[in-house]
Amino acid sequence: MQGQSGLDLQLTVNGQDEEATVPSRYLLSDLLRRELDYTSVKRGCDTGKCGACTVLLDGDPVKSCSVLAGQAQGSDVETIDGMDDELGEAIKDAFSRNHALQCGFCTSGFLLSAKALLAENPDPDEREIREALQGNICRCTGYTRIFQAVEDAAIRTSEGD
Known part of the structure; x- marks a missing residue:
């Protein structure tokens, strides 16, 4: 809804109901970082190419620097901070176990993309x-260990570990 000073938005972020009024030009990453203080959402390239700003929007991975905040009206958004369910914990553990991260800047994009994949396809x-991970760029680790971590998470979650 368009208010006098901008868009009046209501959405759920990591299970919490949130409200904000933002300019219509605001990006989802701006809303999350500046207005709602979810600073784990990183801004990398600002062109949608690196994937550092990836969040789950109604379960689908999106680059929040390429989505208008208004498009999230009434939606469910998950950031890395919300990955505390069983699948999220299994993925984070697999990334740690497989040494699939270094500086951490790209990590949330990879983790959230992996979660969306495994939620839809538990045996990829x-x-x-x-x-599933092709829209994310890592400049530190290369990709072999990242791919191995996702495979490991899939195996462990299917075994119930």
Whole structure:
């Protein structure tokens, strides 16, 4: 809804109901970082190419620097801070166990993309993992350990570990 000073938005972030009034030009990343103080959402390239700003919007990975805040009206948004369910914990543990992170700047994008993949497809093959993560760039680790971590998380969650 358009208010006098901008868009009046209501959404759920990491299970918490949130409200904000923002300019219509605001991006989802601006809303999350500046207005709602979810600073774990990183801004990398500001062009939608690096994936550092990835969040889950109604379960789908999106680059929050490429989505207008108004498009999230009434939606459920998950940031890295909300990955505390069983699947999220398994993925984070697999990334740690497989040494799939270094500086951490890109990590949330990879973790959230992996979560969306495994929520939809609990037994992906290597091609499916690569496709699901292709919008994320890591400048530190390379990708082999990241792919291995997602495969590890899939195996462990299917075993109930």
